[in-house]
Amino acid sequence: MDESLDLILQDNKSVIRFGDGEFDLIRGASIPYQTYDSELANRLKDIILRGQFNNTLVCLPDVFTKPERYQDFTQSFYETSFFPNNESFLKEIGQTGNWYGSTFISRPYIDLVDKSKSAAYFDKLKQLWSGRDLLIVEGALTRSGVENDLFTNTKSIKRIIAPSKNAYQKIDQIEQMIRENAEDRLVLLMLGPTAKVIVDDLQDLDNQLIDLGHIDSEYEWFKMGATYKVKLKNKHTAEFNFDENIEAVHDQTYENEIIGKIE
Numbered sequence: 676m677d678e679s680l681d682l683i684l685q686d687n688k689s690v691i692r693f694g695d696g697e698f699d700l701i702r703g704a705s706i707p708y709q710t711y712d713s714e715l716a717n718r719l720k721d722i723i724l725r726g727q728f729n730n731t732l733v734c735l736p737d738v739f740t741k742p743e744r745y746q747d748f749t750q751s752f753y754e755t756s757f758f759p760n761n762e763s764f765l766k767e768i769g770q771t772g773n774w775y776g777s778t779f780i781s782r783p784y785i786d787l788v789d790k791s792k793s794a795a796y797f798d799k800l801k802q803l804w805s806g807r808d809l810l811i812v813e814g815a816l817t818r819s820g821v822e823n824d825l826f827t828n829t830k831s832i833k834r835i836i837a838p839s840k841n842a843y844q845k846i847d848q849i850e851q852m853i854r855e856n857a858e859d860r861l862v863l864l865m866l867g868p869t870a871k872v873i874v875d876d877l878q879d880l881d882n883q884l885i886d887l888g889h890i891d892s893e894y895e896w897f898k899m900g901a902t903y904k905v906k907l908k909n910k911h912t913a914e915f916n917f918d919e920n921i922e923a924v925h926d927q928t929y930e931n932e933i934i935g936k937i938e
Contacts (some may be wrong), residue, residue: 707916726773
């Protein structure tokens, strides 16, 4: 995790992170917020097998060594589900000889047994956007940084709101809106599997594009000192995939940051 983040900070790398949901899609299965799409699955597979490219760090779950670092429920998931379900593709990845970063750059708290370094890690993560202009691209209920201080050290924030489910079906519109508003901003994407393809597609831009996933849920759990994954009342929560009973947010600052919505 630290090594990956240091590399991103040092070289201003763009980032594409793969988790178990992307592996499900590659294997031909749908996930709660993205119906299986063969074109999407092929794009995801190609990006993983290509590995690092240009100045983009491609990341995989950091679960291949030292499983004792993670909580029992996390270890159990990877041992009983992730590894056996993806055995063939993992072998294919291994044969490439590529080096990958850690997907868990955005998950530095809840799954770890030792949480003593999480505060320092979040401080380091915030250096990515310290004093910078942001363009956040997220789902309709993601609300990253709303009602917490995750992004208070930024210079300014603009937001593009995309569909919470099946965003890939709107990828052309999303990419066009990013192009029109990228300026010299750091682009942060919290948009599931679609974010991976967007970072790949927009390589012609000079912007740093970081697929940051569920960073907001992780930060909320860290701030409350949670020891298990607590459902957040007013925004999408990692691993609570059906977005049920989410309360409305009345936050004028957040509303003012939204420059476009794609439905």
